[in-house]
Amino acid sequence: MAEPNGAAPGGGRAARDAEAVSKFVESFAAQLVEAGMQRMPARVFAALLSSDSGTMTSVELGEQLRISPAAVSGAVRYLAQQHLVSREREPGSRRERYRVHSDQWYEALTNREAVIKHWQYALREGVDSLGEGTPAGRRLAETLAFFEFVDGEVALMMDRWRVHRERHFGAG
Amino acid sequence: MAEPNGAAPGGGRAARDAEAVSKFVESFAAQLVEAGMQRMPARVFAALLSSDSGTMTSVELGEQLRISPAAVSGAVRYLAQQHLVSREREPGSRRERYRVHSDQWYEALTNREAVIKHWQYALREGVDSLGEGTPAGRRLAETLAFFEFVDGEVALMMDRWRVHRERHFGAG
DNA sequence: CGCTGATTTCACAAACTTGTGAAGTTAAGG
DNA sequence: CCTTAACTTCACAAGTTTGTGAAATCAGCG
CATH class of the missing domain: 1.10.10.10 (Winged helix-like DNA-binding domain superfamily/Winged helix DNA-binding domain)
Known part of the structure; x- marks a missing residue:
């Protein structure tokens, strides 16, 4: 066997x-x-x-x-x-x-690149069709801003993780 | 109507x-x-x-x-x-x-508190049952460290977001 | 080049999910 | 308290997903 x-x-x-x-x-x-x-x-x-x-x-x-x-x-x-x-x-x-690949899999978890882009696209569509000046439009614009913010922050976080990891687990 | x-x-x-x-x-x-x-x-x-x-x-x-x-x-x-x-x-x-609540919903997205805790619990169980010293145990320990790292970072990120939001959208 | 074992594809049956109509429950207002 | 509008629960039919067996395809190796 x-x-x-x-x-x-x-x-x-x-x-x-x-x-x-x-x-x-x-x-x-x-x-x-x-x-x-x-x-x-x-x-x-x-x-x-x-x-x-x-x-x-x-x-x-x-x-x-x-x-x-x-x-x-x-x-x-x-x-x-x-x-x-x-x-x-x-x-x-x-x-x-x-x-x-132990170090690749959780990177994939955070690599929502494509997913995030789809959300941002959908939200932009929403802001446009509901109107920037309407309360609903403003709500969506704020949500969109949040996604854009997170998008950038996650990239930075992963950089910090790699440093942290190096320190604690040695070179990959 | x-x-x-x-x-x-x-x-x-x-x-x-x-x-x-x-x-x-x-x-x-x-x-x-x-x-x-x-x-x-x-x-x-x-x-x-x-x-x-x-x-x-x-x-x-x-x-x-x-x-x-x-x-x-x-x-x-x-x-x-x-x-x-x-x-x-x-x-x-x-x-x-x-x-x-416009500002609560995406916070909920990141408030994976309960979820993260479950992952951490499952991974700790895994490290224990596979053995800290084994290659598999070390792989899981590293993954666990990643989740712990993310857990802390996300909290900080949300603090920064609230500041950012205040600036761009005024008080909630 | 054909043999053979490994992997993939495909059609289908079983199991699960989902949204509905209808009956049931709750509470406002006479 | 009775009426009635609003919401919830429930059983079920329709639709979807899932994993299998069997057949087909692929690739070493003689």
Whole structure:
């Protein structure tokens, strides 16, 4: 049988408690679902996050999560599109490995670039069609200003985070 | 007929272009849906946002959005729970008004207090059950540190926003 | 180049969500 | 207290989403 998570029992380190891992995976996935991610991508992502190597194959994911290859395929496609995981072909094998980059995933969380732009566009439309001078128009203009403010602030915050991270966790 | 949005035609100001308002309401609601809000709450909220007085009655909402009283009821209950709207009883009437506080709603967006706490709890559980010393445990610890960092930064950012807002929009 | 194992695509059944009509509850005003 | 308008609750039908099995496609390797 394949050894999930790159930690082979008897391989020099105590075997991971499969049940504890699974418990974490499911509860973390539940958080992701609550935050709007679909169930399968959430579970796959959580499983990858909790693997020591940060990579798992399709088969390993299917076994840990008890889902079909089709479900793994769909989840991975979604995660790759969102830049939350990358795909690697193992040289000399037709097997693929999916990898989570620990430092990229939460950056993606804050990279709402496209999303923020859509909000700003919708709000600008609103200000125009309701009229700048109307109370409703002014309310929307203020909301728009808030988004513009946040947009800039988040970029600065991430710069500070990288410094903070460097200090506490060493170079990436 | 009830006059939606508190702007009575012939009441001294040009009548709002009902179709333009509706177009904005639906497109803004679509953004909210994309961001994870259910359809009805999103539409009700967008309608309130685009009303001049910032308040609408159940009947007005039902007419503008073409939905049943039951749908209005459910949507409003959800929005009130999320502190996105408040309910007011008109004195001397059995009719209720629902109000959006322009400055409260985007604050609520960033007040992920409860949500952030859940994430932090889930991640701490994960660090514990996977082991602080393992690669996976370290990955989770770093993610947890990120959330803690963001938590603090967002609070500071909102302080700066209030100053910025005061300057550009005058006192609330 | 065909064999074979890995991954993807596709149609569908099951499960879940959503909004409605209708009945039920509440409270203002006679 | 009875009437009646306003709001809420509830069961259900319609619509949507989700994950699966099976078939199809892809890519090493002999």
